[in-house]
Amino acid sequence: MSSRDTAADRSQPRMQIVVYEMSDTPQTELGSRLDATLSRTTVRIASDPVDLVASLTEPTPDCLVCHYGTEPPPSTDSLGAVLAERLALPRVAYVESPDLLTVARDRGCAAVHVRREHDDATVFGERIRAAIDAADTPPEPPGLAAAIVDPDGRVRRTAGDVPAPTPGDDPSPLWALPSTPAEESIAGAIDRLDADPDEPVVENVDGGRLVATPAGGAATGAPPDRVAVVWTSPSPTDATADGEPTPAIVDDVERYEGILETVSDGVYALDPAGRFTYVNRGLADLTGYSRSELLGSHVSVFKSDRTVARAERALREEIRRVREDSTAEAELSLDLDIETADGRTVPCTDHIALLPFDDQFRGSVGTLRDISDQQERERTLSGLLTVTRALMVAETTGEVAELVVEAVSNVLGYDRSIVHLFDEDAGELRPEAATEVVDSEVETIQTAVAGEGPIGSVFESGAAEVYDPAEAAGSAYRDAEALLCVPLGEYGVLTVGAEGGGFSESDRQLVQLLTANAEEALNRTQRRQTLRRYEMILESVQEMMCVVDSAGRIKLLTDPLARRLDADRSTIAERGLAAFLADTGADLDDGPLADLFDRTASDVSFTDSLLVGDEAVPVSVEASTLPHIEGRPEAVVTIHDISDLVSAKEAAAAERERFTYLFENLTDPVDEIRLEDDGATVEGVNSAFRSLFGDGGDDAAAEAAPIALDDDRVVESGIPQSADGLRSEGEWELKLTTTEGTKYFLYRSVSYDLGDAPGGFEIYTDITALKQREIQLQVLHRLLRHNLRNDLNVIEGFAELLMSELDDERHRQFADRIRSNATQLAELSETANTIESVVGHRELDRRPVELDELVDGTIAACATTYEAADVSTDELASVTVAAGPPLETAITELVDNAVEHNHRETPAVSVAVAADADTATITISDNGPGIPPAEWAVVTGDTEISQLEHGSGLGLWLVRWVTEAYGGELTYHEREPGSTVTIRLPIVGSDDS
Numbered sequence: 001m002s003s004r005d006t007a008a009d010r011s012q013p014r015m016q017i018v019v020y021e022m023s024d025t026p027q028t029e030l031g032s033r034l035d036a037t038l039s040r041t042t043v044r045i046a047s048d049p050v051d052l053v054a055s056l057t058e059p060t061p062d063c064l065v066c067h068y069g070t071e072p073p074p075s076t077d078s079l080g081a082v083l084a085e086r087l088a089l090p091r092v093a094y095v096e097s098p099d100l101l102t103v104a105r106d107r108g109c110a111a112v113h114v115r116r117e118h119d120d121a122t123v124f125g126e127r128i129r130a131a132i133d134a135a136d137t138p139p140e141p142p143g144l145a146a147a148i149v150d151p152d153g154r155v156r157r158t159a160g161d162v163p164a165p166t167p168g169d170d171p172s173p174l175w176a177l178p179s180t181p182a183e184e185s186i187a188g189a190i191d192r193l194d195a196d197p198d199e200p201v202v203e204n205v206d207g208g209r210l211v212a213t214p215a216g217g218a219a220t221g222a223p224p225d226r227v228a229v230v231w232t233s234p235s236p237t238d239a240t241a242d243g244e245p246t247p248a249i250v251d252d253v254e255r256y257e258g259i260l261e262t263v264s265d266g267v268y269a270l271d272p273a274g275r276f277t278y279v280n281r282g283l284a285d286l287t288g289y290s291r292s293e294l295l296g297s298h299v300s301v302f303k304s305d306r307t308v309a310r311a312e313r314a315l316r317e318e319i320r321r322v323r324e325d326s327t328a329e330a331e332l333s334l335d336l337d338i339e340t341a342d343g344r345t346v347p348c349t350d351h352i353a354l355l356p357f358d359d360q361f362r363g364s365v366g367t368l369r370d371i372s373d374q375q376e377r378e379r380t381l382s383g384l385l386t387v388t389r390a391l392m393v394a395e396t397t398g399e400v401a402e403l404v405v406e407a408v409s410n411v412l413g414y415d416r417s418i419v420h421l422f423d424e425d426a427g428e429l430r431p432e433a434a435t436e437v438v439d440s441e442v443e444t445i446q447t448a449v450a451g452e453g454p455i456g457s458v459f460e461s462g463a464a465e466v467y468d469p470a471e472a473a474g475s476a477y478r479d480a481e482a483l484l485c486v487p488l489g490e491y492g493v494l495t496v497g498a499e500g501g502g503f504s505e506s507d508r509q510l511v512q513l514l515t516a517n518a519e520e521a522l523n524r525t526q527r528r529q530t531l532r533r534y535e536m537i538l539e540s541v542q543e544m545m546c547v548v549d550s551a552g553r554i555k556l557l558t559d560p561l562a563r564r565l566d567a568d569r570s571t572i573a574e575r576g577l578a579a580f581l582a583d584t585g586a587d588l589d590d591g592p593l594a595d596l597f598d599r600t601a602s603d604v605s606f607t608d609s610l611l612v613g614d615e616a617v618p619v620s621v622e623a624s625t626l627p628h629i630e631g632r633p634e635a636v637v638t639i640h641d642i643s644d645l646v647s648a649k650e651a652a653a654a655e656r657e658r659f660t661y662l663f664e665n666l667t668d669p670v671d672e673i674r675l676e677d678d679g680a681t682v683e684g685v686n687s688a689f690r691s692l693f694g695d696g697g698d699d700a701a702a703e704a705a706p707i708a709l710d711d712d713r714v715v716e717s718g719i720p721q722s723a724d725g726l727r728s729e730g731e732w733e734l735k736l737t738t739t740e741g742t743k744y745f746l747y748r749s750v751s752y753d754l755g756d757a758p759g760g761f762e763i764y765t766d767i768t769a770l771k772q773r774e775i776q777l778q779v780l781h782r783l784l785r786h787n788l789r790n791d792l793n794v795i796e797g798f799a800e801l802l803m804s805e806l807d808d809e810r811h812r813q814f815a816d817r818i819r820s821n822a823t824q825l826a827e828l829s830e831t832a833n834t835i836e837s838v839v840g841h842r843e844l845d846r847r848p849v850e851l852d853e854l855v856d857g858t859i860a861a862c863a864t865t866y867e868a869a870d871v872s873t874d875e876l877a878s879v880t881v882a883a884g885p886p887l888e889t890a891i892t893e894l895v896d897n898a899v900e901h902n903h904r905e906t907p908a909v910s911v912a913v914a915a916d917a918d919t920a921t922i923t924i925s926d927n928g929p930g931i932p933p934a935e936w937a938v939v940t941g942d943t944e945i946s947q948l949e950h951g952s953g954l955g956l957w958l959v960r961w962v963t964e965a966y967g968g969e970l971t972y973h974e975r976e977p978g979s980t981v982t983i984r985l986p987i988v989g990s991d992d993s
Helices: 029-037 049-057 074-086 098-106 120-134 183-195 253-261 281-287 305-324 372-392 397-410 436-441 453-461 505-539 559-564 592-597 648-665 687-693 768-787 792-805 809-839 851-865 885-900 933-940 954-965
Strands: 015-021 041-046 063-068 091-095 111-114 144-149 155-160 201-205 208-214 227-232 266-270 276-279 331-339 345-354 364-370 416-423 428-434 465-467 482-487 492-498 544-549 554-557 603-612 615-629 632-641 670-676 679-685 731-738 741-753 758-766 847-850 870-876 880-883 908-915 919-926 969-974 979-986
Touching: 015 029, 015 049, 015 120, 029 041, 029 063, 029 120, 041 049, 049 144, 049 155, 049 227, 063 098, 063 120, 091 098, 091 120, 098 111, 111 120, 183 201, 183 208, 183 227, 266 281, 281 364, 305 331, 305 345, 345 372, 372 397, 372 505, 397 416, 397 428, 397 492, 397 505, 416 436, 416 453, 428 453, 428 492, 453 465, 453 482, 453 492, 482 505, 492 505, 505 554, 544 559, 592 603, 592 615, 592 632, 670 687, 679 687, 687 731, 687 758, 741 768, 741 954, 768 954, 792 809, 847 851, 851 870, 851 880, 851 885, 851 908, 851 919, 880 885, 880 979, 885 908, 885 919, 885 954, 885 979, 933 954, 954 969, 954 979
Parallel strands: 015 041, 015 063, 063 091, 091 111, 870 908
Antiparallel strands: 144 155, 144 227, 201 208, 208 227, 266 276, 266 364, 331 345, 345 364, 416 428, 416 492, 465 482, 482 492, 544 554, 544 632, 603 615, 615 632, 670 679, 670 758, 731 741, 741 758, 847 880, 908 919, 919 979, 969 979
16 A cells, blocks of 8 residues: 555545556566555555455455566456456556557556656556546446355355355365356356366356356466456446447547657657646756656746747747637747756757647647757868868868868868878879877878778779778777778778767768868869979079960969069969960961860970060060969970061951950850940950840840840849949859749959040859759758658558548547658658759750640640649630740649648639740739749749748749740749739740750
């Protein structure tokens, strides 16, 4: 009996519980644990049928607890079946294994509890109280009787509605006592049990039930020395009107809890006062508090007062919003820190949903997720970014190697790491840098041979691998459990040792990100070192010499050449050699240098004219190829003065001719601007410019306004201008309309001053494909990372199971809500896949398409899909556009969006096609609520994409990308009732291909 009564509960009636140990070897620890946990409770323990009947009748208990310690033997299983028919009091099963859940439920138990490691008795006790509270009627005294008898039927012990045996040496047989079954029934049952001890006897007797089993409940295969006989008297409540047993009341709360117990996040429920009414194991593990400590406690047990106040403000605002709009989603998310039981601070995201309510707030449920790993990864990536900046300014390969091992130790957290760099002359990979732990423990780090051992094999294959450290030579990794080898391109190998747990896929990705940046840094340092060698050589040469690349740009030159040109070396570097050679020698298409760069010759010589000021000096030129660096060919050019100066006018004309040829044949659009007092005018444009922006005639260039001076076309506002009116030198992003549709360009300007009026060149590089891919990846990445974190198939499956098995309507609504949300997320994933397949290609299918036929076929398919909606077409003008299947997909997405987000009884969508001289218009109108302004602003680019405003309507992104890819424009406006989305596309003329 419990002795833990308090003053607060002494006024409550004492609860009576019977614990029946249904096992071959009864244990009493469950009863003891319940007795120590439940206040105002009397716990009686029964280990055989007679004890059980006595406990159930003296006095009548509030609840029977059946303890299934192992798989129940047939005897106790049969007795349980009879009790399930006869007893009116709640029965709760306690099972040691989930395998016994079905057995316990089949016996009509109102609740089933699987044994746990922590807070077991507390949680089980709450389940017992819930089962008692849920009982429809108070229990009636059961009509039960039991006796232990010898094989010949003589009574040894009785319980229940049967007299106790008369003391004496020769007890009476059981059938001789009052209120017992007839002799033939009892004797027959004992005989059958004696013949087959493993098969208990169950039969109907005089309107009641009789069970005969071995007295201890064991099934040993030997005839029993004692027999337990249990019988029941008839009861009008034993059967329903049709004679069938009353169905067992099964509480499905355990099924919900079983699902929630598999969730690693903390799941909880709060009453209106903010006290915990339910917590799962995940929340207890996260906070460090036991379930018994959390249940009934206020949320402030692990949240600060400031955090609680912030959450309460958010909840009040959410309650107000839901009351104003009953269709609104009653949920919110907060980022916060919790204080665990051991004093740690853990960053978390708290996702809170309000319980359904009318006038009175009923509480909330929530999910608490630990985001420590996420923040740690962000810190790691930030550290790698800092290291990358340092790598890009490193001067030597040794400095790069030192930065890499420092990053492995300080940023990634691995104490053992070595960088081996390849010595081409020796054919060996020599250790260049190591972490402090390796340096302190290993006196000499061994070299590796290319193609041999883990390090050499990875260097030769170029692919990262994980090895057993024992396979690597030396003792640098003696305490490590796994060795990761990652190639540094053609420069060497980084090895990292992990002392526990090996390397996860995320760990490998971070290491490989570091090595990728290190490889680029090694490329840069090698080039710098090579350039320094060239510079040292050229500094010692007293001739006119220079180094040019495959584009004809001067990379290095000697002082004699700079003095001869009467210019500073810094102003000549990076200029084209053609600017100083008046004839054709530096022509990279047809000139002698072309033979060097297409590798048809290693040395060339020719005569030309060197431009010096206003004069051209005849020179002889000798050029030889240099070893390739980073795959870019270069040549060293030696220039000798061979005659007097020639006419500067001729030299200037030759230079102008070459410049004009270069200007006209540039692949990027270029215009030349002259700034006069009355504004800027376009002096000339190249062929690429005319191809993209049109050509209105011979005078078009002089009359046109410079595109880049129009601020409305600049993607990022606030771009400064120079004093003369040109954009400041730099790179800016523009969004322009071209003959091929809307495109994005990278804008650069180069200014000059000829004395009469300042001017300059404006260069436009097409970055449309990169820009579109950037937006697509940004949207898809943020959306998928934010929403698709759970296994949707598992959630939908459990939700469907719950909907089919739950009896409670409210619980079925919750299950339907789970299934609906999971289905929506799955559909969102499918839309993302469609976007990837439609707009993930570099070019969309373009062919002449009769727009009225395309729209008519598409809408007919949509009408079939949405039979409950009114999907129709209005007037369809006959017009031809350049398009393909992606346009059908875009139209279908708009119709789907209009129908699925329309809450009217009969959603209506109509589609029309109109045309003018140049443009075809597809108009999709509906009678729905329209597209939220914030959603549309994100999709159109008026609002920056963020974590909370990422444009959850992927279908709208798809429509936008397809429309822009076909050179069109997407617009939207609301009307009464409903809204309209319009796609405008250019018409294909008779001369268009």
